[in-house]
Each structure stands twice: as C-alpha cells, then as structure tokens.
Amino acid sequence: MKSFKEHPSVRERKDVLDHIEDFIENQVERNVRRGIDEIERFVKQELLRQGKKKDEPSLFSYLDALREDWQVAALAPSTKFVVARVLKKIDWKTTRTIIEYGSASGVITKQLLARLPADGCLVAIETNAKFVSALSRHQDPRLRVIHGSVLELDRLLAPSQPRSVDAIVSGIPFSYLKPMDRHQLLHKTEERLRPGGRFIAYQVTTHLIPLMKYHFRDVDVQFEIRNLPPHFIFTGYK
Numbered sequence: 001m002k003s004f005k006e007h008p009s010v011r012e013r014k015d016v017l018d019h020i021e022d023f024i025e026n027q028v029e030r031n032v033r034r035g036i037d038e039i040e041r042f043v044k045q046e047l048l049r050q051g052k053k054k055d056e057p058s059l060f061s062y063l064d065a066l067r068e069d070w071q072v073a074a075l076a077p078s079t080k081f082v083v084a085r086v087l088k089k090i091d092w093k094t095t096r097t098i099i100e101y102g103s104a105s106g107v108i109t110k111q112l113l114a115r116l117p118a119d120g121c122l123v124a125i126e127t128n129a130k131f132v133s134a135l136s137r138h139q140d141p142r143l144r145v146i147h148g149s150v151l152e153l154d155r156l157l158a159p160s161q162p163r164s165v166d167a168i169v170s171g172i173p174f175s176y177l178k179p180m181d182r183h184q185l186l187h188k189t190e191e192r193l194r195p196g197g198r199f200i201a202y203q204v205t206t207h208l209i210p211l212m213k214y215h216f217r218d219v220d221v222q223f224e225i226r227n228l229p230p231h232f233i234f235t236g237y238k
C-alpha cells in the first residue's frame with residue numbers, strides 16, 4: 001500500500017483529469033467525427049452507385065443531427081429488423097394508446113401508426129428540434145408530437161394526460177442518463193402503463209436489464225445483429 005506521502009496531490013490529480021479531458025477532446029472526439037465522415041462518404045457513394053437521390057434517405061439527416069447533438073446516439077435509423085422486433089412485442093389486439101420516447105426521423109413512429117386503430121393515439125416525445133419539425137409534418141390526427149425530454153414526462157403530458165397507456169416504446173440512450181434519472185424514468189414509465197401494459201426499449205448494451213427487472217413483473221430480452229450498431233430489445237411487462 002502507498003504511504004500517505006506517495007498519494008498524488010490534489011494539484012497532480014487535477015493535472016491528470018485535465019490531461020484525460022484533453023485526450024478525449026483532441027483524440028477520441030476527433031476520431032469519432034472522422035469515423036462519421038467516413039461512413040457518410042461511404043453511404044453517399046453506395047447510394048449513388050444504386051442510383052438513389054442524395055437527399056432521399058433519412059441517413060443524412062441522422063449523421064447531420066448526430067454531429068450537432070450527441071443525444072441522437074445513432075448513426076442511422078433502426079433497420080427493418082429492429083423495427084419488426086419492436087412491432088412484434090406490441091399486443092395489437094388490445095393496443096390503442098402508445099407513447100414513443102425518442103422518435104427521431106420517425107422510422108418506428110410511421111410503422112406504429114400503420115398498425116394503430118383509427119381511434120388510437122400515439123404521443124411521440126423527442127428532444128432534437130430538427131427531428132421534431134420533420135415529425136410534425138406527418139399529418140395524422142392520431143399523432144401528437146412533443147418537443148422535450150422524457151425526463152420531464154409528467155410536465156410534458158399534463159395537458160392531455162394519457163394514463164393507462166398500452167405500450168411505451170423507447171429508443172433513447174439510457175446509458176447517457178444519470179443513474180437516478182434512469183431509475184426515475186423507469187418508475188414513471190411503469191406508473192403510466194396499464195396493468196399488462198408493455199415497455200419496449202431497444203438499446204446498444206445490456207446495462208438496463210437489472211433496472212428493468214426491478215421495475216417490471218417480467219422482462220424479455222432479444223438481440224438483433226442486423227442494425228448499426230446491433231441492438232438488444234427489452235420488453236418489460238407490467
């Protein structure tokens with residue numbers, strides 16, 4: 001064990017932390033951005049090769065959004081394989097009210113609307129202003145788009161108060177949240193679901209499993225490799 005004298009002083013510790021911060025800023029972030037540029041270049045080339053228009057796919061809006069806003073937390077919209085797994089987890093015979101956390105460009109939103117009954121209701125909550133304005137252009141009386149963070153769920157939903165929700169679908173990066181916020185959000189989520197309601201979250205890592213098991217009666221885990229990056233799909237049953 002080190003003697004008291006050998007421990008780094010506060011000053012030394014601050015130097016180390018400054019050094020780590022510099023390293024993250026100058027090396028890690030720069031390389032991640034370079035990686036995004038490479039992917040963008042590759043995707044553009046591929047689409048041109050396939051004869052598609054440059055501004056057609058939502059991939060570009062994703063990469064642009066990610067560059068400006070790290071909360072976007074994805075290089076591309078969920079693939080049809082993840083979307084299919086999420087849709088399969090909803091009990092469509094009994095589902096009329098859905099809340100979606102982090103709709104982004106709406107790849108899942110549109111499929112939820114396609115299956116929702118005519119008297120159904122879908123509330124999409126998204127922090128990124130560009131995605132919110134794109135989603136708001138989607139004309140559907142069953143869709144309500146809210147600009148804000150799901151951490152303020154109660155305040156955002158207060159005017160209409162959809163309680164007893166059948167399903168909550170989430171693509172937000174839970175790993176970016178503080179542990180207490182994660183806990184609170186799962187508590188609020190469970191509270192808003194009707195008995196038997198489902199919380200479906202697609203995530204890059206498994207860190208949410210213990211918390212899901214704490215808040216839900218039963219939890220089901222699936223893995224989908226055909227996504228960028230591969231995703232786990234968790235379903236919590238109330």
Ligand SMILES: C[S@@+](CC[C@H](N)C(=O)[O-])C[C@H]1O[C@@H](n2cnc3c(N)ncnc32)[C@H](O)[C@@H]1O
Binds near residue numbers: 076077126171173
């Ligand atoms: C990984 S993307 C999921 C996108 C989309 N649903 C899909 O399947 O392609 C996560 C989205 O959640 C949004 N987001 C992140 N934190 C959020 C929060 N606290 N509240 C609402 N939206 C959030 C991001 O802006 C981003 O659009």
